[in-house]
Every structure is written in structure tokens, then in C-alpha cells.
Amino acid sequence: MDERSDFDPSQDPQVNRIISKLAYSSSPPEDDAEVASLFPGFRFDVRLVAGITPIEKDGPLDFFVDRPNGMRGWIVNLTVDGTGQVFDGDTGFTVGPGDLLMFPPEARHFYGRAEGSQKWWHRWIYFQPRAFWKPWLDWSTQVDGVHLLRHRDEGKFSEIFRLFVGVDRWSHRDDALSLDLAFNRLEHILLSCARLDRDARNSPEVVDERVLAACTLISQDLARPIGVREVADHVCLSPSRLSSLFRKFMGVGVVQWRDAQRVQYAMQMLRISNVPIKSLSQMVGYDDPLYFSRVFSRHTGMSPRHFRERHTEILPTLQTEMAATDVSGLPPSLAE
Known part of the structure; x- marks a missing residue:
């Protein structure tokens, strides 16, 4: 992984593929997990699921996700492009490129494209934590139970973006070692976020x-x-x-x-x-x-x-899609 931070999110082949699929479908295809997971009703019943949600103004994904009781697992979310709105009223706030959100189990989910923004593209990972991750899952800034980590370091943004892509790529394969590689990159993301948060508050918690x-x-x-x-x-x-x-x-x-x-x-x-x-x-x-x-x-x-x-x-559907995907799964400016 090199240190170049310049990339154009609009050139992400996965985003372009999802937008193309949505353009030819009036409803979420149940047999296409890459698209079905972006709509309400998808069952997040596995240990790890990852993807990207490219919300465009007035597009089929331009709605607010509203889960009053949250989910069974955790979700970590990276804004890639545009602006997102989380919550409304006095607790409402917006997120931009480089900002990360983390939703613990049962925390309320209410988010979508921010008014005035043409898009909100965000990568996400749904997961069940491993044994020793708890100290990494407690960022200092929280709003209504949702963790928020803001940073504008382009180099760090590029690194975390690549890790999200890596989790997505490896989680779609059906062998144990690929799943371990996906978890390895997820651990890297959570450790990097915990370090950024620690540097901001300088008070790490040590598990007994x-x-x-x-x-x-x-x-x-x-x-x-x-x-x-x-x-x-x-x-x-x-x-x-x-x-x-x-x-x-x-x-x-x-x-x-x-x-x-x-x-x-x-x-x-x-x-x-x-x-x-x-x-x-x-x-x-x-x-x-x-x-x-x-x-x-x-x-x-x-x-x-x-x-x-x-x-x-x-699984057969995911394997077919992976075979047709660029081997890196990265935007061209990052894959070179």
C-alpha cells in the first residue's frame, strides 16, 4: 500500500457497477447481495458484510435509513464523497469525506443524504467483534449512542479507504482464509481509528x-x-x-x-x-x-x-460477480 492520497471516488468501478444495476431495476433484486444490502429488509445475519452505498439526489437510494432499535451487530461507516445527515433536530449533525461513524448494537440508525448535497457515498462494514476489540470500540465523541470520528488528513483518509475496499473484496469470498484477511483489514481500521481517537483524548483504556x-x-x-x-x-x-x-x-x-x-x-x-x-x-x-x-x-x-x-x-451469485470485478476492487488512481 503506497502513500498516495489523490484519488477520484467517482471512478470507483464498484460504484459505477451499482449505479448501472440500479438504473435497470425498479426494485431491489433479492438475489444480488451487493445491491439488496443497500435497501431496507436485508438480513444482516452473517459475521461480516461490507459494501458501498452511493446515494445520488433523487436516485433509488435517496431515502433515510430509520432503524429505531438499531441492529444486532456493529456498523462502521466511512464517508467517501458528498455529505450525509445523521439524526435530526437538536442532535442532528452532518458528515463529510474522511469522517467515520460507528453504530453499536441497538443504537438508533437515522441517516441519509444531507439536504443541499448532490450525493452521499459511504462505505460500510457490518461485523460481530472479536474477543479483544472492545477497547477499540469506544470513541470519545458520541451523539445519541453513535460514535463519531472526524479527521481531514488526506493520507489517513486514503489508507482507511483502501482498508475498507480490502474488507469488501475479501468478505465476498467463501473460504476461511479470505474471511480472515477481511477481519485482518477490519482490525487495522479499528486500531487506526482507536489510535486517532487516543491521540485526540490521550486516555486509552486497558482491559484487565x-x-x-x-x-x-x-x-x-x-x-x-x-x-x-x-x-x-x-x-x-x-x-x-x-x-x-x-x-x-x-x-x-x-x-x-x-x-x-x-x-x-x-x-x-x-x-x-x-x-x-x-x-x-x-x-x-x-x-x-x-x-x-x-x-x-x-x-x-x-x-x-x-x-x-x-x-x-x-454465494454463487457473489462468486460470479467477483470474477467479473477488477482484481483490486480499487479506483484506477489507487490500483496503479
């Missing part, structure tokens, strides 16, 4: 080492039937003290976090393999497939079988 050790113990063997007491013994804490610290630094209880990690891994395996669901339930620590299905449904809103069926239908 015993909580990190507990996370490591759980995540290194998800098939292991482990409870709070065993984890607490491992890190030399009482179960109640561990539970208190865990909620403070991770935002959820030990068992809830363990189940979330298991479900995330199960989602990945359902997406990229044909392992039987009964075997998968044992791989992630549940001897009873019915109980595994209940836990999975509680986290994703659907059964493991339904989840697999949806992604069996979607």
Missing part, C-alpha cells in the same frame, strides 16, 4: 489482563464444556468477581460472550463448509443439537439450517 486471559482460555477451544467457575479458577478470581470484571470490560457476561464466540464460529463453518449440523454443534461445545439451534437462533434470528440455506443461495 485477567479478563484477557479468560477470553483466551474460552476461545482457544470452543468445543470444551467450560463454565464460569472453571474460568474463574484459571485466572485466580472468584466467579462473582470475574463476572463483574467481564461485564465491565467486555459489556456482556462470561457465558453470553462464550456463546457469542461459538455462534460466530458456527456461522463461519455453515457459510464455507458442508459439515452436518449435529457434528457442528459438538464442534462448538453443544452435545444437544436442539439446544445449539436455540442458542444459534437467539443470536442470529434463524436456525442453523435456515442460515446455511440462505448462504448456499447467495
Whole structure:
């Protein structure tokens, strides 16, 4: 990745492809995830989804997204071109090129093209955080629960833009290593943002080492039937003290976090393999497939079988599109 910061967002081949698709469709195509994810009703039921929303004045995407109860996962958003409006009334604010937004689970979503602007193009990533990301997910500026990070450094803008493109590119492939590459670039984005925010407030939060050790113990063997007491013994804490610290630094209880990690891994395996669901339930620590299905449904809103069926239908379409896409996925001025 070089350090050139000059690029023309209007030359992004992905944007031009999406605009062309929208020009020939009067409604969102359900079998085209690249376009369907830009409209209300799309089910963000995977561990990571990325894309770009090129809103043009009076175009088919020129509406305000309104999710009063937010979403199950997180969304990080980078404005690429134009101006966006977030919220209205006294809490309303606008974002321009280089500004980043981060929506935690259940935070209200209300945003669209700002009045007076001809466009608002923004790249976005929907994700479920990994174990140790929590300290990076707490920017100092928040409005109604939505995190905001402003900067006008062209070099940093170019770097983060490329990382967003990289996440989008790798997340559309169906093998485990590509998904790991997508998460690698997402981690780079979140670390870069956390560093920018830290420099602005100079007060980084450090997660308690015993909580990190507990996370490591759980995540290194998800098939292991482990409870709070065993984890607490491992890190030399009482179960109640561990539970208190865990909620403070991770935002959820030990068992809830363990189940979330298991479900995330199960989602990945359902997406990229044909392992039987009964075997998968044992791989992630549940001897009873019915109980595994209940836990999975509680986290994703659907059964493991339904989840697999949806992604069996979607993946061939994504693979075909990737084959027709420029290998870099970058605007020409960035791909050279």
C-alpha cells in the first residue's frame, strides 16, 4: 500500500457497477447481495458484510435509513464523497469525506443524504467483534449512542479507504482464509481509528489482563464444556468477581460472550463448509443439537439450517460477480 492520497471516488468501478444495476431495476433484486444490502429488509445475519452505498439526489437510494432499535451487530461507516445527515433536530449533525461513524448494537440508525448535497457515498462494514476489540470500540465523541470520528488528513483518509475496499473484496469470498484477511483489514481500521481517537483524548483504556486471559482460555477451544467457575479458577478470581470484571470490560457476561464466540464460529463453518449440523454443534461445545439451534437462533434470528440455506443461495451469485470485478476492487488512481 503506497502513500498516495489523490484519488477520484467517482471512478470507483464498484460504484459505477451499482449505479448501472440500479438504473435497470425498479426494485431491489433479492438475489444480488451487493445491491439488496443497500435497501431496507436485508438480513444482516452473517459475521461480516461490507459494501458501498452511493446515494445520488433523487436516485433509488435517496431515502433515510430509520432503524429505531438499531441492529444486532456493529456498523462502521466511512464517508467517501458528498455529505450525509445523521439524526435530526437538536442532535442532528452532518458528515463529510474522511469522517467515520460507528453504530453499536441497538443504537438508533437515522441517516441519509444531507439536504443541499448532490450525493452521499459511504462505505460500510457490518461485523460481530472479536474477543479483544472492545477497547477499540469506544470513541470519545458520541451523539445519541453513535460514535463519531472526524479527521481531514488526506493520507489517513486514503489508507482507511483502501482498508475498507480490502474488507469488501475479501468478505465476498467463501473460504476461511479470505474471511480472515477481511477481519485482518477490519482490525487495522479499528486500531487506526482507536489510535486517532487516543491521540485526540490521550486516555486509552486497558482491559484487565485477567479478563484477557479468560477470553483466551474460552476461545482457544470452543468445543470444551467450560463454565464460569472453571474460568474463574484459571485466572485466580472468584466467579462473582470475574463476572463483574467481564461485564465491565467486555459489556456482556462470561457465558453470553462464550456463546457469542461459538455462534460466530458456527456461522463461519455453515457459510464455507458442508459439515452436518449435529457434528457442528459438538464442534462448538453443544452435545444437544436442539439446544445449539436455540442458542444459534437467539443470536442470529434463524436456525442453523435456515442460515446455511440462505448462504448456499447467495454465494454463487457473489462468486460470479467477483470474477467479473477488477482484481483490486480499487479506483484506477489507487490500483496503479
